[in-house]
Amino acid sequence: MAGMVGGAVVVGIDGSDHALQAVRWAAAEAQGRGVRLRLVAAVHPPRTDLVLPPRETDKQHLTRMRAARGPLNTAAAAAAAVAPELEIDREVIGGAPAQVLVEESTTATLVVVGHRGRGGFTGLLLGSVGITLAAEATCPVVVVRGHTDRPSGVVVGVDGTPLGDAALGFGFAEAARRGGPLVAVRAWAEAALDPFLEPLLDWDAIAADEREVLDRALAPWEEGFPAVDVRRVLVRANAAKTLIAQSGTAALVVVGSRGRDGLRGVMLGSVGQALLQHAPCPVAVIHAAAARAEPVPADVAEEVGR
The missing domain is CATH 3.40.50.620 (HUPs)
Known part of the structure; x- marks a missing residue:
């Protein structure tokens, strides 16, 4: 299929319970396929319509990037509980969540998202992230x-x-x-x-x-x-x-x-x-x-x- 053979199973992480359900499912999938599990948290850059000094804008973005590490660590622990021997990557990436996952799809075996999310990674039918994935991802997408x-x-x-x-x-x-x-x-x-x-x-x-x-x-x-x-x-x-x-x-x-x-x-x-x-x-x-x-x-x- 499309996507890189042997590429990672990528999961979008946003701290929601549905994302954790997706992580557990994806961990079992990655283990069964013999590939890595990659956990990705995408952080929107600050809104451009806000009148803020450049230093304050950078500070806000850095704070959000740091805050995203907590859900990533929680997700990694959940994945390890399912597949203790699984190789797990985790990364916080600055950018619009939809485009971050579309980019990830170019080298992934699967991109996995939860049916509902907290903010960025919302359900595929109703959320802009899933809609963009359905249209633009270059590997299969699984909605858990x-x-x-x-x-x-x-x-x-x-x-x-x-x-x-x-x-x-x-x-x-x-x-x-x-x-x-x-x-x-x-x-x-x-x-x-x-x-x-x-x-x-x-x-x-x-x-x-x-x-x-x-x-x-x-x-x-x-x-x-x-x-x-x-x-x-x-x-x-x-x-x-x-x-x-x-x-x-x-x-x-x-x-x-x-x-x-x-x-x-x-x-x-x-x-x-x-x-x-x-x-x-x-x-x-x-x-x-x-x-x-x-x-x-x-x-x-x-x-x-x-």
Whole structure:
């Protein structure tokens, strides 16, 4: 996938309980992947609209930078409790939190944030930090929410698009690494259908077409990851509700993000937004840059799955 192979798992730290939950999850992930854990606290520079002497501005910034070390130390202790042998880096960086994490994503395996934060690192759906990450990060972003104690099982929605293919690739790799099943969900519904036309449609034929889309999307990944147990879910239902229901016992649910699209902003989509609000487990957001990923060769995939 996008990002540097073997790069650190990076976590945004802001002193909130949700950030600590993200740290514990990320520590286990870093240990399982055999990479470093990197804890980053970003400190906004003083506001430029305040009329302050330069010396006072510098003093305020230095005070904030020093204060951020406390949450970093607390986070490092929480990570060490989960993975005592894990190599842990920690750094306070001056700058806007969103841009700091975007920059970190260029060399990271994952960037991890909590669902809610205290100030800078707020929830992905509502906070500017997460919104920017969803649009601009160059590695997968994981928003830690819900239950985090499930060791295996990955849920991915299948939409038949190149971006959906990138999400599938990430999901297969995660299922192989965790040794759990990959639940591939193809949920389809005709929300705007005229009720008078509904009895006239050949629903069996439509379902067969939808199954073909599902099978075609899964075929290269099943070939690349033969050890993964793939479970197909094909239903005529709302996609977001189906994914939320299927992820009730999962370790991770995966969604794609198209990044910024002109003036329309972040194209995460209604399904992704619903997952980030209501999913009962961590949510992985796979970005547009990951669409360049190719299936992993079978011999490599089988080795990962052992």
